[in-house]
Amino acid sequence: MIVLVIGIVVVVAVVAALVVLRRIPRHDTGVTRFQRHIDALSPEARRAVIDRGTQHPDGRREQRDN
Numbered sequence: 001m002i003v004l005v006i007g008i009v010v011v012v013a014v015v016a017a018l019v020v021l022r023r024i025p026r027h028d029t030g031v032t033r034f035q036r037h038i039d040a041l042s043p044e045a046r047r048a049v050i051d052r053g054t055q056h057p058d059g060r061r062e063q064r065d066n
Contacts, residue, residue, distance in 0.1 A: 038049060 041049065
């Protein structure tokens, strides 16, 4: 009888854990989220963001190949 109760408790706990894990939203990494935001921008806005990202701290700009 005790084994049956323990088995039922284990099954209920596993089912509850699966339900909770499926409800937790998956968070994107920062890089993935940033890429999605950049993809949503217009080409002009995207160019400005990329230019800001390639600027050196001392004010120089990197040479881009494209």
